[in-house]
Amino acid sequence: MKKxxxxxxxxxxxxxxxxxxxxLKRRPEIEKFIVHxxxxxxxDMSDVFFEQLGxxxxxxxxxxxxxxxxxxxxRIMIGFEKACLEIKPDLVIVxxxxxxxxxxxxxxxxxxxxxxxxxxxxxxxxETMPEELNRRLTDCLSNLLFVSEPSGMLNLERxxxxxxxxxxxxxxxxxxxxxxxxVINGATAWKKFGLEVDEYCLITIHRPSNVDTREALSEVLDxxxxxxxxxxxxxxxxxxKKIEEFGxxxxxxxxxxxxxxxxxxxxxxxSLLQGCKLIISDSGSVQGEASFFDKPCLVCRENTERPFxxxxxxxxxxxxxxxxxxxxxxEIQAGSYPRSTNEVREIGSHVGRRVVDVxxxxxxx
Ligand code: UD1
Numbered sequence: 507m508k509k510x511x512x513x514x515x516x517x518x519x520x521x522x523x524x525x526x527x528x529x530l531k532r533r534p535e536i537e538k539f540i541v542h543x544x545x546x547x548x549x550d551m552s553d554v555f556f557e558q559l560g561x562x563x564x565x566x567x568x569x570x571x572x573x574x575x576x577x578x579x580x581r582i583m584i585g586f587e588k589a590c591l592e593i594k595p596d597l598v599i600v601x602x603x604x605x606x607x608x609x610x611x612x613x614x615x616x617x618x619x620x621x622x623x624x625x626x627x628x629x630x631x632x633e634t635m636p637e638e639l640n641r642r643l644t645d646c647l648s649n650l651l652f653v654s655e656p657s658g659m660l661n662l663e664r665x666x667x668x669x670x671x672x673x674x675x676x677x678x679x680x681x682x683x684x685x686x687x688x689v690i691n692g693a694t695a696w697k698k699f700g701l702e703v704d705e706y707c708l709i710t711i712h713r714p715s716n717v718d719t720r721e722a723l724s725e726v727l728d729x730x731x732x733x734x735x736x737x738x739x740x741x742x743x744x745x746x747k748k749i750e751e752f753g754x755x756x757x758x759x760x761x762x763x764x765x766x767x768x769x770x771x772x773x774x775x776x777s778l779l780q781g782c783k784l785i786i787s788d789s790g791s792v793q794g795e796a797s798f799f800d801k802p803c804l805v806c807r808e809n810t811e812r813p814f815x816x817x818x819x820x821x822x823x824x825x826x827x828x829x830x831x832x833x834x835x836x837e838i839q840a841g842s843y844p845r846s847t848n849e850v851r852e853i854g855s856h857v858g859r860r861v862v863d864v865x866x867x868x869x870x871x
Contacts (some may be wrong), residue, residue, distance in 0.1 A: 507535060507536070507537050508535065508536050508537070508596045508597070508869045509536075509537045509538075509539065509593060509594065509595045509596050509597075510530065510536055510537070510538050510539070510595055510596065510597050510598070510599060510865070510869075511538075511539045511540070511541050511589070511590070511593060511595040511597075511598045511599070512526060512527070512530075512538065512539070512540050512541070512598075512599045512601075513540075513541050513543065513586070513598060513599065513600050513601075513606060513607070513610040514540060514541070514542050514543070514564070514601070514606070515542065515543035515544070515545035515546065515570075515582065515604055515605065515606025515607070515610075516545045516546045516551075516602075516604040516605075516606060517546050517551050517552070517555065517769075518602055518604070518679075518789075518790070518791050519601050519602055519604060519606065519607075520552070520555040520556065520559060520561065520772075521555070521559065521679055521682045521772060521791075522601040522602055522624060522625065522678050522679060522682065523540070523561065523599075523601060524559045524560070524561060524682045524685060525678055525681045525682055525685060525857060525858030525859075526599065526624070526678070526858050526861060526862060527540075527561060527562070528685070528858060529858040529859050529861070529862035530862055532862075533862065533866060535866075536866065536869070539565040539566070539593055539595065540561065540562065540563075540564040540565055540566075541564060541565065541566045541567075541568065541586065541589050541610075542564035542566070542567045542568065543568045543570050543582045543585065543586065543606040543609070543610070544567055544568050544569040544570045544571055545570060545571075545572075545578065545582070545604060545605060545606045547569070547571055547572075548743060548769075550768050550769040550770075550771075551743065551769055554771045554772075555771065555772055557771075558686075558771050558772045558773055559682070559686075559772060565593070566585075566589045566593075568581070568582060568585030568586065568589070569585075570582050570585060575605060575636060578605050578609075579605050579608065579609045580609075582605065582606055582609035582610065583609045583612065583613050586609060586610050586613045586614075587613045587617070590613060590614060590617050590619060591617070595614075595619055596619070596620070596869055597619065597620045597621070597622060597865060597868070597869060598610060598611070598614040598619055598620070598621050598622070599621075599622045599624060599865070600621060600622070600623050600624070600644060600648075601623075601624045601625055601678070602624075602625050603625070603628070603637040603638075603640045603641045603644070603790075603811075604637065604640065605636070605640065607623075607640055607644050608639075608640040608643050608644050611623070611643070611644045611647040611648065612643075612647060614647075615647045620649040620650070620868070621644075621647055621648045621649055621650075622648065622649065622650040622651075622652065622861070622865055622868075623644050623645060623647075623648035623650070623651055623652065624652045624675075624678055624861055625652070625653075625654050625678065626641075626644075626645050626648060626651035626652055626653050626654075626658060626662070626672070627645065627651065627653040627654070627657070627658020627659060627661050627662045627672070628641055628654065628655075628657070628658055628661070628790075628811035628812060629641065629642070629657075629658075629661045629811055630807075630809045630810060630811040631809060632808070632809045634715065635713075635715070636714075637790070637811075638811070641811070642665075645662065645665075645667065648671075649671060649868075650671055650673070650864060650865065650868060651667065651671055651672045651673065652673050652675045652860075652861050652864070653672060653673065653674045653675065654675070654676060654677040654678065654679075654812075654853075654857075655676075655677060655812065655813075655814035655853065656674065656814065657812075657813045657814060658674070659672065659674055673860065673861075673864055675857050675860040675861055675864075676852075676853045676854055676855060676856070676857040676860070677794050677853045677854050677857065678854070678857045678858060678861070679791045679794055679795065679854070680794050680795070680798055680850075680853055680854025680857075681854040681855065681856075681857040681858055682854075683776060683795055683798055683854065684854055684855075686772070686773055686776070689773045690773050690776045690777050690780060691780075693773055693774060693776075693777035694777060694781065695770070695774045695775075695777035695778045695781070696738075696777070696778055696781040696782075699738055699765050699767065701736055701738060701765075701781070702736075703781045704781065704782070704783050705735060705736065705783055706735055706736040706737065706738060706781075706782055706783060707733050707735045707736070707737045707738075707782060707783060707784050707785070707786060708737075708738055708739075708778050708779055708782040708784075708785040708786075708787075709730060709737060709738065709739040709740075709785070709786045709787070710739075710740065710742070710785070710786075710787045710788070710789050710792060711726055711739075711742075711745060711786070711787065711788050711806060712742035712744050712745050712788065712789075713788040713806075713807070714744075715788075715807070716788050716806055716807075716826070717744060717745045717748040718748060720752045722826065723748055723749070723752055723754065724752075724754070725826035725828075726806060726826060727754060727757060727758070727761075728826075728828055729786065729806070729824075729826065729828060729831050730761060730764070730786070731761055732828060732831065732832065733786070733835070734835065735763070735783055735784075736763040736764075736765070737761070737763060737764045737765065738764075738765040738767055738778065739764070739765070739766055739767065740767040740768060740769050740770045740775065740778075741766060741767070741768070741769070742769060743769070776795060776799075779792070779795055779796060779799055779801060780799045780801075782801055783801075783802075783838065784801060784802040784803070784804060784835075784838055785801055785802070785803050785804070786804045786806060786831075787803060787804075787805060787806070788805065788806045788807050790810075790811060790812060793805060793810065793812050793815040793816075793819065793821040794812065794814075794815055794819065794850070794853075794854075796815075796819070796820055796821065797815045797818070797819025797820045797821060797846045797850045798819075798846070798850055798851065798854070799846075800820060800845055800846040801820060802820050802822070802834065802837075802838050802843045803815070803819070803820050803821045803822070804822055804824045804831060804834050805821055805822065805823050805824060806824060806825065806826055807823060807825065808823065808825045809823070810823060814849075814853070815850070818846070818847045818849040818850050819846050819847070819850045820843070820844060820845070820846050822834055822844075
């Protein structure tokens with residue numbers, strides 16, 4: 507029997523393994539293990555996702571917790587090496603671009619264990635983002651590269667990847683979304699917050715470039731203050747800490763029609779997204795999810811690793827520019843903001859199955 511470890515660590519990883527788990531269950535010849543690094547550990551940031559996604563309890567929890575990049579990556583490597591030596595997997599699956607992704611890939615390859623990377627090839631070309639380094643390095647180390655959108659194929663080709671190992675499979679995040687669509691459709695999460703469908707703005711901001719300096723965070727708050735709709739902001743722990751550190755707690759409390767909420771469980775968040783008028787975000791995967799629901803997604807970043815959703819979806823880069831924000835809001839109010847296309851609805855089909863078919867063939871070689 508072949509053994510596979512799927513590695514998860516941070517919030518966006520949990521959704522990405524749900525379709526893989528479903529497909530792996532159909533393969534009795536493969537014994538599967540989940541290793542949770544513990545990069546995210548709050549109930550709201552981790553446990554609740556396992557519950558909602560129906561994921562089995564991880565076989566190993568490394569409990570590494572927060573810290574600087576070096577300390578966190580190092581602790582994951584020490585813990586994951588031990589797990590690999592005990593489990594002796596034939597392959598390790600890593601997803602996305604978080605610190606857990608690169609740490610686990612490096613450990614596995616140094617133990618001569620093949621690595622499969624799901625969500626390979628994405629590039630923002632912005633090396634100040636820790637995720638960009640994680641993506642590039644993980645792709646260099648991976649034996650199987652599963653790409654979510656066409657830009658990823660071009661990026662990998664340009665970088666000289668062995669294209670025989672590269673497979674364009676589609677966006678696994680949108681497959682997860684579709685798996686849970688019946689629950690999301692029935693959720694009406696906005697009602698709990700006293701909001702009206704199609705009348706509020708959802709906000710998610712947590713990237714270091716937007717929250718780690720007083721000036722940047724203040725510019726983000728300028729945008730939130732200029733939003734002419736009721737607003738709901740489920741706040742990531744990093745952002746909360748920075749709001750307190752920079753003394754913005756009272757400024758936030760004074761914003762009219764503003765609801766501050768804790769990080770939301772998966773289906774609740776997607777229900778809030780499905781019911782909103784627009785979303786302001788600096789997240790990666792939200793660009794795809796907003797496009798799926800045809801909701802304008804104003805991205806507080808100067809670049810994106812997911813150009814597909816700018817071209818075919820509803821994502822628009824505004825950086826922290828108030829004038830670009832106001833222009834986009836004008837388009838939304840006038841009904842001229844670009845709509846999502848069929849390409850977006852098709853990119854999340856059978857992704858997990860394609861990945862697992864390729865992995866099974868690789869293991870049988
Ligand atoms: C990480 C990922 C980022 C992803 C984000 C989603 C990296 C480099 N970044 O960023 O790509 O978009 O997760 O959520 O891997 N904290 C808690 N409780 C938790 C987790 C974090 O309080 O459960 C606090 C800690 O103070 C920590 C800070 O949040 O230092 C940041 O967490 P960390 O995992 O370092 O990075 P994220 O900003 O969450």
